[in-house]
Amino acid sequence: MPCKMFGAISMPPFFFFWSINSCSLCHLVPCIRRILCLWYLVITMDHYQVAMQEAEMRKGPWLEEEDERLIAAVSILGERRWDSLAKASGLRRSGRSCRLRWMNYLRPNLKHGHITEEEEHLIVQLHKQWGNRWSRIARSLPGRTDNEIKNYWRTHLRKKALILEEESSASNSRQSVTTTASTAATTNNSEQNSPLGICEAFSSLHSNNGDWDSEKDDYNLRTCGDLSGEVEKLSSLG
């Protein structure tokens, strides 16, 4: 039996069960043969149905009708058990596909507009603080999804960050030539790598510097507060 079609279980051919007729277990043969053949048919039909369902699964962009159906399903069944929800709703989509569509597009209170400058500032700050932990960053931006922030970072901000990095490394190399002491260079590096240093550098590229300065201080305080909290937690753990 072709494994590709019927999943992981490799089945012997139907003929194998049918041919049991001529084996030495004579008095049991008719009964056993019937049971095995029946079992075979049930199992293969089950696998066949699963394979056909998977083959019929829809992928790609969602239609309006699918969205409406998903919204209705979630309103009845709630935001959980996505596989069951996908089946119950009659959508030819996987559970994870339904979840993704709901979380990133259909969920209420989502913002669908452009990322504002304030949001952009926050993303830069939080990315510096937490790195590529998009879901965590997204929790600080109400109405925005991790996917949206991730995409925005990759398309808009990563380039700026790279430019910043290049500029800072260039300025570092210039400074290391002019200053003789190596300690001076390390001081500068630590400044560049600190969240505040990056924010300052980013703000120099940004057109709206007025707002940025006030947020910068706020961010500095917030960051220190967060870190001190982490330190407290760690020290309490021993």
Place this chain on the structure above:
DNA sequence: AAAATATTCAACCGCGCGATG
């Protein structure tokens, strides 16, 4: 105007983790 190239972003995929049986 058309082809080539770059950009955007919704959606998919693989992986890991926790809950459950």
Place this chain on the structure above:
DNA sequence: ACATCGCGCGGTTGAATATTT
């Protein structure tokens, strides 16, 4: 203790769109 399931996360893809040549 182990297998399975459901879910969330981050990385990647690819179609649609915009821009450049």
